[in-house]
Amino acid sequence: MQPLSDVESFRFRGRDYFVKRDELIDPLLSGNKYRKLYSLIQTPAERYRGITSYGGTQSNAMLSIAALCQQKGWAFHYTCKLLPERLKANPTGNLKRALELGMQLHEVEHKQYDAAIASLSSPADTSTLLVPQGGADPIAELGINVLAREISQWQQERGIEKLNVVTPSGTGTTACYLALALPGVNVLTTACVGDSNYLIQQMDMLGAVPLNLRILENEKKHHFARPYPEFLDIYRELKEAGIEFDLIYGANMWHTLLQNIDTIEGTILYVHSGGLMGNETMLDRYRHKGL
Incomplete structure (x- = not known):
């Protein structure tokens, strides 16, 4: 089996790690979003006419779905809360790129958002597929199982007995399915959205939380997608060491991992x-806050 991404050695703060470079699979459909959308990437274009989804206006999943739909020729409808006037007038980042890829944005007021999302949950048209926020759906399992097989193959080739696989969590979909598919491996994650209890609730919707899944705790409570000096510092340090990670999930995961590193045995x-x-x-946002 030819892996979709390579594994590279990575030395950081005097310790050796390995990094599976899933971010290099595709510039827009990258990382865990590629894995979560893998089954749809393999789906014939004629199977669907469109995808609907919802969530934040700078969501990585939103951009990845927009790229997928553009490739397949599918319509993409995305529901979000009302945009700030500044962002509506001058879209930036993931929102700008998703709109350029043809995403049709549907804004709803904050108090109507939950009802609007509930109305999406049972589309009458079977040619339109609903992909939940962040790709948290059983449809993600196939692609994550492919990732698990690649990891298992690499582990066997390397002769590694005790392996710890680290991945950050929003909904916990990737971590949960990885742990299920790799029962002989420890899967380590941290809650980047909400706290550990919220993360467990999200994973419970996918099935029982595997015993080989460990949620690492950060000493400090961090609010999702809020700028923190410690995250910017570790982002810069990791980039100087040779690999750029994202500032929301990756920086949080590394910051938490390093706090717990002495409790982790093995590769x-x-x-x-x-x-x-x-x-x-x-x-x-960091520049705006003077950080």
Whole structure:
């Protein structure tokens, strides 16, 4: 089996790691979004006419779905909360690129958002597919199983007995399915959206949380997608060491991993979750805050 991405050695703060470079698979369909959308990438274009989804206006999943639909010739309808007037007048980052790829944006008021999302959950038209926020759906399992087979093959080739696979979590879809597919491996993650209890609730919707999945805790509570000096510092340090990670998930995961590093035995393989396109707008936010 030819892997979709390579594994590279990575030395950071005097310790050796391995990084699976999933962010290099495709510039727009990259990282865990490629894996989550893998089954749709393999789906014949005539199977669907369109995809609907919802979430934040700088979502990496939004951009990846927009790229997929553009490739397939499918319509893409995306529901979000009302945009700030400044962003509506001058779209930036993932939003700008998704709109350029043909995404049709549907804004709803904050108080009507939950009802609007609920109305999407049962589309009458079977030629239109609903992809939940962040790609948190059983449809993601196929692609993550492909990733698991690549990791298992690499582990066997290297003769690694004790392997820890690290990946950050929003909904926990990637971490949960990876742990299920790799029962002999420890899968380490951290909650980047909400806290660990929220993450467990999200994964419970996919099935029982595997026993080989460990949620690492950060010493400090961080709010999702908010600028933090420590995240910017570790982002810069990692980039100087040779690999750029995203500022929302990757920086959080590395920051948390390093706090827990002395409790982890064995080889560490970090699965790069992509999302680098979102760094443009996050760096703008850091500049705006004077960081």
